[in-house]
Amino acid sequence: MATVAFRSVAKQFGDKSVLKGLDLEIADGEFLVLLGPSGCGKTTALRMVAGLESPTSGDIEIDGVAVTDLPPRERDVAMVFQSYALYPHLSVAKNIEFPLRQTSMGKAERAAKVEGAAAMLGLADLVHRKPRELSGGQRQRVALARAIVRNPVCFLMDEPLSNLDATLRAQTRSDIVTLQRRLGTTTIFVTHDQVEAMTMGDRIAVMHEGVLQQVGTPTELFFNPANAFVAGFVGNPGMNLIHADHVDGELRVATKILGSAPSQSGPVLVGVRAEDLVLDDSGVEATCTGVEILGAEVHLLCSIGEDHVVVRQAASAPRPQLGETCALRASGNGVLLFDPTSGLRLS
Amino acid sequence: MSRRLDRTKEAGLAYLLIAPAFVLALVFIIYPFMRNFSLFLYHAPPYPGLPSHFAGLSQFTTMLTSSSFLQGLEATLLYTVLVVPIGVLLGLILAVVAHQKLKGMAIYRTIFATTAVSSVAVAAVIFGTFMNPVLGLLPWLGINPNPPILQSPTWAMVAMAVIGLWQFMGLSFILFSAGLQSLPEEVLEAARIDGASEVGVFWKVTVPLLSPTIFYAITVGTIGAMYTFGQMDLLVGPFSAQYVHVNTLAYQIYQYVVTEPNPGLAACISIALFLITAVITFVNFRFLERRVTYAN
Numbered sequence: 001m002a003t004v005a006f007r008s009v010a011k012q013f014g015d016k017s018v019l020k021g022l023d024l025e026i027a028d029g030e031f032l033v034l035l036g037p038s039g040c041g042k043t044t045a046l047r048m049v050a051g052l053e054s055p056t057s058g059d060i061e062i063d064g065v066a067v068t069d070l071p072p073r074e075r076d077v078a079m080v081f082q083s084y085a086l087y088p089h090l091s092v093a094k095n096i097e098f099p100l101r102q103t104s105m106g107k108a109e110r111a112a113k114v115e116g117a118a119a120m121l122g123l124a125d126l127v128h129r130k131p132r133e134l135s136g137g138q139r140q141r142v143a144l145a146r147a148i149v150r151n152p153v154c155f156l157m158d159e160p161l162s163n164l165d166a167t168l169r170a171q172t173r174s175d176i177v178t179l180q181r182r183l184g185t186t187t188i189f190v191t192h193d194q195v196e197a198m199t200m201g202d203r204i205a206v207m208h209e210g211v212l213q214q215v216g217t218p219t220e221l222f223f224n225p226a227n228a229f230v231a232g233f234v235g236n237p238g239m240n241l242i243h244a245d246h247v248d249g250e251l252r253v254a255t256k257i258l259g260s261a262p263s264q265s266g267p268v269l270v271g272v273r274a275e276d277l278v279l280d281d282s283g284v285e286a287t288c289t290g291v292e293i294l295g296a297e298v299h300l301l302c303s304i305g306e307d308h309v310v311v312r313q314a315a316s317a318p319r320p321q322l323g324e325t326c327a328l329r330a331s332g333n334g335v336l337l338f339d340p341t342s343g344l345r346l347s
Numbered sequence: 348m349s350r351r352l353d354r355t356k357e358a359g360l361a362y363l364l365i366a367p368a369f370v371l372a373l374v375f376i377i378y379p380f381m382r383n384f385s386l387f388l389y390h391a392p393p394y395p396g397l398p399s400h401f402a403g404l405s406q407f408t409t410m411l412t413s414s415s416f417l418q419g420l421e422a423t424l425l426y427t428v429l430v431v432p433i434g435v436l437l438g439l440i441l442a443v444v445a446h447q448k449l450k451g452m453a454i455y456r457t458i459f460a461t462t463a464v465s466s467v468a469v470a471a472v473i474f475g476t477f478m479n480p481v482l483g484l485l486p487w488l489g490i491n492p493n494p495p496i497l498q499s500p501t502w503a504m505v506a507m508a509v510i511g512l513w514q515f516m517g518l519s520f521i522l523f524s525a526g527l528q529s530l531p532e533e534v535l536e537a538a539r540i541d542g543a544s545e546v547g548v549f550w551k552v553t554v555p556l557l558s559p560t561i562f563y564a565i566t567v568g569t570i571g572a573m574y575t576f577g578q579m580d581l582l583v584g585p586f587s588a589q590y591v592h593v594n595t596l597a598y599q600i601y602q603y604v605v606t607e608p609n610p611g612l613a614a615c616i617s618i619a620l621f622l623i624t625a626v627i628t629f630v631n632f633r634f635l636e637r638r639v640t641y642a643n
Contacts, residue, residue: 089558098551099541
C-alpha cells in the first residue's frame with residue numbers, strides 16, 4: 001500500500017495536449033475514481049502511473065518517491081484493463097501465477113498464493129481453463145486475481161466493467177469495492193460512468209479536456225459542484241442547466257419566474273436537479289419532448305428555449321403529453337448559480 | 348412459381364460468376380492432376396503420337412528403389428531443413444527489429460520485404476555473381492574455394508539453401524510483420540506491468556501469441572521448399588546437379604519432362620513428392636498446431 005501523487009503532470013501527443021498540469025494526491029488505501037468523458041485524459045493519467053506513458057513534464061510519485069523514469073516492472077503496481085488483457089495461451093492458474101513467476105518466489109509459495117487468489121475471486125473450479133473458455137465476468141475475475149496475487153502497492157483499473165452486461169456490472173462493482181476494502185490497497189479506478197464513480201469511490205476526481213475540474217467525495221460533488229461541467233456530469237440524470245436572468249432575487253426566463261436566489265444581477269446559468277424541478281403553472285414555459293418511464297418514477301424530458309431539462313416525478317403524478325406545453329419551477333434549496341461564460345459556481 | 352424462377356436465375360448467375368475460376372482450375376489444376384495419374388500407370392512415349400502401354404505400378408516401384416530418387420529425396424529434405432527453420436527465425440528477428448518505433452524503419456521494412464517479391468532468376472543472378480570463381484565477390488575477398496562452391500558436393504547445397512533462405516526470409520518477414528501488428532497491445536503491456544523484462548515479454552508472450560503465424564510460416568515454407576528447383580537449374584544445371592547433390596525431386600520432375608523426356612517417371616516422382624509433402628504437412632498439423640494458441 002502506498003500514496004500516489006501527480007505533480008504538475010502534463011502530456012502532449014504531438015500538438016494535442018491531453019493532460020494540462022495535473023496535481024492530485026491519492027491517500028494510502030484510498031479508492032479514487034478518475035471520472036470524465038472520453039478524451040478527457042483520465043486513461044492517460046492512469047497509464048502514466050503504470051509507466052506505460054511518460055509525462056511530457058511533471059512527476060509521478062509513489063510513496064513520496066518519484067517513479068517517472070522507472071519502467072512498469074519496477075513500480076510494483078497492478079493493472080486491470082478494459083479488455084482484461086489475459087494471456088490467451090495460458091490457463092487461468094498460469095495467468096494468475098504470471099506476475100509471481102517474474103519474481104524469485106518458490107514454486108510451493110506461488111501455488112499457495114495462486115490458490116488463495118483464485119479462491120478469493122471464486123475461480124477455484126476454473127483454474128485449468130483457458131481464457132477463451134470463460135465468460136466476460138469470469139475473465140474479469142481472472143484479471144482481478146492476477147492483480148491481487150502479488151500484493152502490489154497500488155491497483156490501477158481502466159474501465160474494467162465496461163464490457164460487462166448491466167446486471168453483472170452492478171454485481172462486479174460491489175465485489176471490487178468489497179475486495180478493495182478487505183485488502184486496503186490504494187486504488188485508482190478510471191471510468192466515464194458516473195454511477196460507478198458515485199457508488200465505488202471514496203473520492204472522485206472529475207476531469208474534462210485534460211484539466212482536473214474538482215476532487216471530492218461523491219456527496220460533495222453531487223451537492224456542491226465547483227462548476228457547471230461537474231454539475232452536469234455527476235448525478236443521474238446530471239444537473240439541469242438553464243440560462244436565466246437574475247433580477248431582484250428572482251431567476252427569470254423571458255418574463256416568467258423559474259425560482260429565487262440571493263440578490264445578484266445579470267445573466268446566470270441556473271443549476272437545478274431533476275427532483276427539484278416541478279410542474280407549476282406559475283413557472284417558466286417548457287415543451288415536453290419525451291417521457292421515460294422507469295417504473296415507480298418518470299423522467300419528463302422538456303425544453304426551455306434552447307436548454308434541455310429533465311424533470312423527475314412519481315409515475316402516478318399527472319404529466320403533460322408529448323409535444324404539450326407545460327410550466328416548470330425550481331423548488332426547494334437545490335438551486336445553484338453558475339457563471340454562463342466561465343461555468344464557475346457563483347453561489 | 349415466380350419465387351422458384353428467381354431462385355433458378357440466382358443460381359444461374361452464381362454459376363456464371365464462378366465459371367471463369369472453375370475453367371482455370373479445371374485446365375491448370377484438376378486436369379493436370381488427373382492426367383498425372385494416367386501417366387503414372389502408363390509407360391508413356393517420350394513424344395506425342397507414339398503408342399503407350401499399361402505399366403501398372405512397375406514404374407513407381409522402379410523409381411522407389413532407384414538411387415537417384417533416394418538421393419533426390421535426401422537433397423529435398425536437406426534443403427527444406429536448411430531453409431525453413433532458419434528462414435522462420437530470421438524473418439521473426441527482422442520483423443521484431445522493424446517493428447520498433449524508430450526513424451527510418453519504413454525503408455528497412457521495404458528492403459527486408461523485397462526479397463519475397465524477387466524472382467528466383469534475379470536471386471540466382473545475384474548469388475551466382477557473388478560465387479563466380481573468377482569475377483565474383485568471393486575471389487575479390489580473397490576466398491577461392493577449390494573446387495568452386497557450385498561444383499562442390501559439400502557446399503553446392505548450402506549455396507542453394509542460402510538463395511532459398513534469402514527469398515523465404517522476405518515472405519517470413521512479411522508474415523511476422525503482419526502478425527506483430529495484430530498483437531493485442533494491452534496483453535504485452537499487462538506483461539510489462541506484471542514484472543516481465545522486454546526479453547521476457549518477447550519469449551513468454553509475443554512468441555506464443557505469434558504461434559499461429561509461426562505455424563503458417565513453417566507450413567507454407569515447407570511446402571515451398573519441397574518444390575524448389577529454380578536456382579539448381581539456373582546455377583548448377585541438370586548434368587552436375589546429381590554429382591553435387593542438389594538434384595531435388597522437383598528438379599528431377601523438370602528434367603524428366605524437359606531435358607530427357609520420360610513422362611511416366613516424371614508423374615511417378617511428382618506423385619511421390621505430393622504424398623511426401625502431404626505427410627509432412629499432416630505431421631505439421633498434428634504436432635505443431637497443438638501448440639498454437641488462437642487468441643479467441
